Amino acid sequence: MKSRKKDITSETNLKVSHNIRVRFNETDALGIVWHGYYLNYFEDGREAFGRIHGIGYLESKAKGYVSPIVKSSCEHKLPLRYGDLVTVETTYINTPAAKIIFRYKILNTEGKTVCTGETVQVFVDDNNNLSLTIPLFFKAWKTKNNLL
Amino acid sequence: MKSRKKDITSETNLKVSHNIRVRFNETDALGIVWHGYYLNYFEDGREAFGRIHGIGYLESKAKGYVSPIVKSSCEHKLPLRYGDLVTVETTYINTPAAKIIFRYKILNTEGKTVCTGETVQVFVDDNNNLSLTIPLFFKAWKTKNNLL
């Protein structure tokens, strides 16, 4: 069944680590980073991935596509405080669907997992239409990375 | 099995609707609300719920507990633009676990679902310890609302 097959995802070894220093303005009255800012950290990780693997916002845009996020989730294990240094590990998750899936793991300096999360993006073309098939430029990228 | 029982959740009829106007600074270069701001909208809805049902941040704090978010998710169906008026419906989801679960539905003025989401909070006491049982003040609140 096609729809089942499209739901099959597999973790790849395309992973990028990105370092972040927690900003004062990201903390809240509890003295810890407000939970919503982890989506900013995920974005930092995703953009770092895009720069390194040539598949960022500007590359997509140049090919006539944007990739809005349609789903995101975050699970928190440990709090973060002002000045903390963390590493965001962003891993590309392969899927036969016309989607971009990333998983994130944020680690503190002791190597402990602070949080994990996932985002799902779709492709929308210049006419504001959702692409039901994988755009050519992304297929080419997948081919180059042995993901097809 | 206790752990299974604790995972049983049920939607209640405790639901609060809260209206929001999309701010200019919540839009991004795609001209739509940046996905991370939906967690702000969820917080607006959750706080409105807390004010109406007497179970907000300040009430918890007064009883010696804070309730950090340990899990959040958001699924997007339609984009939002500057000036859009939306309604955040926040529904309390009952659970026998020492957690607070809310589900959110954001609707546009046509009544269409813009996004849905969920947050899970735990109880942390003044000594920064995770509460494995439901604090008394929250038990009292549940009793009052026939949720025990």
Added chain:
Amino acid sequence: MKSRKKDITSETNLKVSHNIRVRFNETDALGIVWHGYYLNYFEDGREAFGRIHGIGYLESKAKGYVSPIVKSSCEHKLPLRYGDLVTVETTYINTPAAKIIFRYKILNTEGKTVCTGETVQVFVDDNNNLSLTIPLFFKAWKTKNNLL
């Protein structure tokens, strides 16, 4: 001297009051609203002014102009905390220059001044050019309000 004359500004009686409830995510680790969020409050006030006086972002946009902020300032007198209710008073400051100037005063529920501030906007047309003269639609608005 023309340049001197253009610097003459005068407070008008066009003033709009807008109520805001401080959000939890606007507080920082000091337990007070992070200073940068006052620019969000000013924007809330400015947009409320625009809606009431028909001179907001969308009206300008429809006439082929956007009005980016080129200058902002904020002076803090008292801190704000989570849950505080405040009123943003936004006053239109008249100037013969091709600019929009607003002054802001944020008051707490006791009527005490929390902060004051000012923003200056210019007109940029559809071709991304700075307008050195007041656009016709804005001249018409000023005429209607006896500001010319």
Added chain:
Amino acid sequence: MKSRKKDITSETNLKVSHNIRVRFNETDALGIVWHGYYLNYFEDGREAFGRIHGIGYLESKAKGYVSPIVKSSCEHKLPLRYGDLVTVETTYINTPAAKIIFRYKILNTEGKTVCTGETVQVFVDDNNNLSLTIPLFFKAWKTKNNLL
């Protein structure tokens, strides 16, 4: 006259340069960085200064003081877009008053000035009282840097 003397400020050669990459979520529907985020960039610059010169939030806190911002201003010359790389130059401005003043200049990769700004901080002790004199730890820091 004491009050006049206290208003005398002088630029020092204590300057720290800090590089920033503009995040996607900092842009608005005009496709440029929303003006409020420049206060975040100033904070990034100020914190980089604090780390290098040993006078940051955590050092103050350890000595029993916090330094809330009581005044800020920003003047914009050029817009910034997603992905732009900028340098924030943060310069310590000396004053005999019990204040910390920083001036900021943000430069793009061509070395052009994107914006300039200033923040003023005061000292508040553990009992939440405004310090009318310079705290000892800050006097020591000034002495070390020949600023007294």
